Amino acid sequence: MRGMQLSDWKREGRMFSFEGHRIFYRDEGAGDVLLCLHGFPTSSWDWSRIWPQLIQRFRVVAPDLLGYGFSDKPSRHVYSVLEQATLTERLMESLGITHAHVLSHDFGVSVVQELLARQLEREQAGRPGLVLRSSCFLNGGLFPEVYQPRLIQRLLASPVGSVIARLFNQRSFERSFSAIFGEKTRPSKQELNEFWEVISHNAGSRVSHRLISFMADRVRHRERWTGALQRTRVPLRMVNGSVDPVSGAHMAKRYRELIPNPDIVSLEGIGHYPMVEAPQAVLEALFSFSARSAQE
Template sequence: MSGLPGIALADWRAGGQDFEFRGHALRYWTAGPDDAAPLLLIHGFPTASWDWHYVWAPLAAQYRLIACDMLGFGDSAKPRGHAYSLLEQADVQQALLAHLGVAGPVHVLAHDYGDSVAQELLARHHEQRIQLASCVFLNGGLFPETHHPVLVQKLLLSPLGPLFGKLFSRRTLAANFAKVFGPQTQPSEQELDDFWNLIAHNDGPAVMHRLIRYMPERRVQRERWLAAMQRGGVPLRLIDGALDPISGAHMLARYRELIPAADTVSLEGIGHYPQTEAPALVLQHYLAFRQTLEARDETTATA
């Protein structure tokens, strides 16, 4: 389906390492040359960094890749009763970079929930708290007014959230993914098993109602994040699966309205998970973006 070989979940897990963040063990992965430009990959909700497995090896041929399962996700700690926050997840990313000794400008590739973390990092760039070299967004709720949550997200956010989270199952996941993936790019049964394995690890459904609080947090941060995106100085691109009912063509249209000289790519026939539905296209458009940046930098250097 993907056109790229990908990495089996067992092999992916075998390549992970741990670091400690505020007393919690977080799992992370690195690849590529240590002297290459660092590229931070930030996954979405409710999945994990394995989402990037199709594009991982091709990107590692050129860049120093860094990714972690954020707090509450995948193979990282999922503390009960924790007040999960997008701002804290941005702290996680900065702590991982510090752990790895990455001090210079960082490129970012983000998806879904990870888009919001990337927006926070972009705001921090303008506050001189981190240096970003570029940021590419895949489908995600960049603007609260265009985010169309599915029913399961609404239920998790409701007073019934704790109960519904505990009832969340592989069957629930499959039903929801069927709605948000493109009709021709549906996940296989094996992929669904693997996605579910990561979500269910360490009783992840028990914290889903706490993780989902990112939706109101996005509204609180909207103006600050939008100002950071509109300010310029950090090259941005949006690569968007157009058929995604959550953040597809309607979100891309809003992006073009709000972001000056918007650089956008619409993937027709693709849904909410472009990096697993059409990884070869995501790779093509990401590498083209980076080549444009490199050509611009060379022109600037020789001017």
């Protein structure tokens, strides 16, 4: 299942201004809103394989978060999950959207955890704001105590991270990126070229050591974000590629231990990018979940 060409994806996108930065996003389809939040180090392009089916069912909004994809990538910026959550709220507000389902992946799951925590606070205070109707998590580091970052991520987060970012190239990217896919679902050379084109757009690979700050944010806000998952009344589902070495079956196991009435769909033989590796399975899991959530 292939979506559109990368050049079409970029051309049909729009720009939103956030704190003086240009944020790229896609907004297409009609009906209930589905917000799609990508992960590190990629972009909204990750959703392209399932995009045609998504927009038949939803109005889909998918931003490139600050520092990613075709959005601005300020080189001296201090990036944070909290700011990305605020960016997401502002984008939705600018589009007149008050309610949305959400599909998230990788570091995008942390943005959703913060959005859920804010939603709980607003509910308690009686304040208006973005209301998440359901949340479907793909592979991501929901719980830092069992998250297993790759060597390149640990190096980027280390004191020599800026040096590593300057040395990071397409060859090293392809090697580390392919390793987190399932054995039978690894990306083709064309797909790797497309992923790298978006990552390296506007010298994006040079800020990767700054973007990786989300790993420290997860530890810093662990109690707040885990508590949000445990206390929220928003329906939750995890769709997990089991052989992902970063956040696969071990993350699903921890989710089952910590989250009341856990709803988990395990995809055997699938790695870190289920929407790329098993697009039909992700669509089926999302559609059945969102339909049920809409009735609750």
